[in-house]
Amino acid sequence: MAMHPLRKQRLAIVVFILLAAAAAAAFLGYALRENINLFYPPADIAAGKAPLDRKIRAGGMVAEGSVQRATDSLKVRFVVTDYSASVPVQYEGILPDLFAEGEGVVVTGQLAADGVFYADDVLAKHDENYMPPEVSDALEKSGKSAPYSGQESTGL
Amino acid sequence: MANWAWFHKWGSPRWFYQFSGRLLPWLAVPGLLLFIGGCVWGLLFVPPDFKQGNSFRIIYVHVPAAAVAMGAYMFMATAAAVHLIWRMKLAAMVMKVVAPIGASLTFLSLVTGAVWGKPTWGTWWVWDARITSVLILFFLYLGIIALHQAFENREAAAKACAVLAIVGAVNIPIIYWSVEWWYSLHQPASIKFIGESTIHPTMLRPLMATLSGMYLLFGWLVLLYTRAEIIDRERNTRWLQDMLLTDRPADSAERGA
Numbered sequence: 299m300a301m302h303p304l305r306k307q308r309l310a311i312v313v314f315i316l317l318a319a320a321a322a323a324a325f326l327g328y329a330l331r332e333n334i335n336l337f338y339p340p341a342d343i344a345a346g347k348a349p350l351d352r353k354i355r356a357g358g359m360v361a362e363g364s365v366q367r368a369t370d371s372l373k374v375r376f377v378v379t380d381y382s383a384s385v386p387v388q389y390e391g392i393l394p395d396l397f398a399e400g401e402g403v404v405v406t407g408q409l410a411a412d413g414v415f416y417a418d419d420v421l422a423k424h425d426e427n428y429m430p431p432e433v434s435d436a437l438e439k440s441g442k443s444a445p446y447s448g449q450e451s452t453g454l
Numbered sequence: 455m456a457n458w459a460w461f462h463k464w465g466s467p468r469w470f471y472q473f474s475g476r477l478l479p480w481l482a483v484p485g486l487l488l489f490i491g492g493c494v495w496g497l498l499f500v501p502p503d504f505k506q507g508n509s510f511r512i513i514y515v516h517v518p519a520a521a522v523a524m525g526a527y528m529f530m531a532t533a534a535a536v537h538l539i540w541r542m543k544l545a546a547m548v549m550k551v552v553a554p555i556g557a558s559l560t561f562l563s564l565v566t567g568a569v570w571g572k573p574t575w576g577t578w579w580v581w582d583a584r585i586t587s588v589l590i591l592f593f594l595y596l597g598i599i600a601l602h603q604a605f606e607n608r609e610a611a612a613k614a615c616a617v618l619a620i621v622g623a624v625n626i627p628i629i630y631w632s633v634e635w636w637y638s639l640h641q642p643a644s645i646k647f648i649g650e651s652t653i654h655p656t657m658l659r660p661l662m663a664t665l666s667g668m669y670l671l672f673g674w675l676v677l678l679y680t681r682a683e684i685i686d687r688e689r690n691t692r693w694l695q696d697m698l699l700t701d702r703p704a705d706s707a708e709r710g711a
Contacts, residue, residue, distance in 0.1 A: 305539050305540060308538055308539040309539050311538070312535045312538050312539060312620060315617060315620050315621060316620055316621075316623065316624070319620070319621040319622075319623070319624045320624045322624075323624045323625075323628065327628075327635075334583050334635075334636045335583075335636045335637040335638075336580065336581070336582040336583070336636070336637050336638050336639055337637050339637065357637060357639075393576075394574070394575060394576030395573060395574070395576075396505060396506065396574055396575075396576075397576075401505075404575075404580075404639055419577075420576065421575045421576045421577055421580065421639060422574060422575055422576055423575065423639055423641070424505060424506065424574055424575070424641055425641050425642075425652075426641040426642045426643065426644040426652045426653075427644070427652045427653075428503050428506075428510055428513070428644060428652070428653040428654060428657050429503070429504055429653075429654040429657070430500075430501035430502070430503070430504065430654060430656060430657070431501065431502065431503075431504040432501070433504070433654055434504035435504075
């Protein structure tokens with residue numbers, strides 16, 4: 299039962315190293331808490347927390363019915379929302395395959411003074427739900443929302 | 455201290471060498487069957503995903519590689535603590551052999567993640583919290599390998615590596631919760647310890663097979679490399695020379711003696 303006093307002392311040193319490392323990581327995380335986020339959600343942009351005319355990222359869901367494509371070019375406009383605020387986005391280029399209304403997206407570009415986000419890169423953000431197409435069809439038909447939807451259904 | 459006897463047994467390389475030799479096939483055979491079987495099952499017989507189509511199938515390699523890379527680190531950090539506290543030779547050997555295996559698994563998870571990211575997200579790489587913290591895990595493994603080789607003295611090397619391994623252990627919960635704590639491109643975990651997993655059971659079963667297979671293969675590799683390390687370190691001991699000589703054909707044993 300009893301532990302050798304020397305080993306007990308070494309155990310204390312190991313616990314101390316672990317606690318010190320955890321504290322250092324916590325301070326580092328606290329100092330960098332905003333910078334570690336990959337993107338600004340629309341709520342932060344609406345609150346004026348995002349800088350203008352500087353390269354930043356915004357992320358959220360592509361609002362239903364918001365995607366407007368130009369007929370003669372690759373220009374596209376859509377609205378990114380987190381359901382509390384939204385940001386209009388303008389982009390010209392090829393969109394990722396998983397880009398769709400109601401899906402998550404992360405856009406890189408500049409926020410202009412007119413409130414429009416001019417994106418030069420669009421990434422699709424998919425959620426953690428995986429199911430066969432038949433299952434998703436059956437769920438849609440029955441009008442139920444997916445049982446495989448975690449708390450992160452906003453994709454944020 | 456009779457109740458510590460089970461523990462002190464692990465301090466004997468000789469006992470471990472004989473015990474691990476019997477264990478090897480029990481890890482390698484089910485490990486290979488589960489991993490290869492799970493891959494075939496997941497790649498050929500599971501329906502495609504409703505959104506990602508076939509590209510989701512890389513999950514059957516990506517998730518096991520990433521999960522075991524993190525599990526391996528915790529195992530290595532535990533061995534490091536055991537070595538620091540009890541000065542157990544075997545723990546130092548285990549710590550040393552886990553680092554390259556863990557580094558390989560981390561590299562595999564980064565590469566499969568990039569290959570998966572291109573068709574789904576639209577990019578190979580992004581500096582989000584999850585991907586960056588896994589890259590740090592890779593550098594921690596490389597750091598431990600390099601630190602080990604930087605010392606002439608085996609004891610000093612083990613001690614320095616043990617401290618680095620323990621300090622680096624704080625990165626593991628950061629990797630795990632990075633997708634919850636910060637906005638990231640990487641999605642949260644689909645396999646949940648509490649509550650229902652968000653991956654359909656037909657897709658989850660082969661994933662469980664490749665995941666458990668990867669753990670068994672990791673255990674097999676750790677035993678294999680630890681045995682090699684024992685042979686290297688204990689080559690001048692009587693028990694090892696006796697054992698290795700008796701394994702050889704009679705004539706070479708005579709010549710060797």
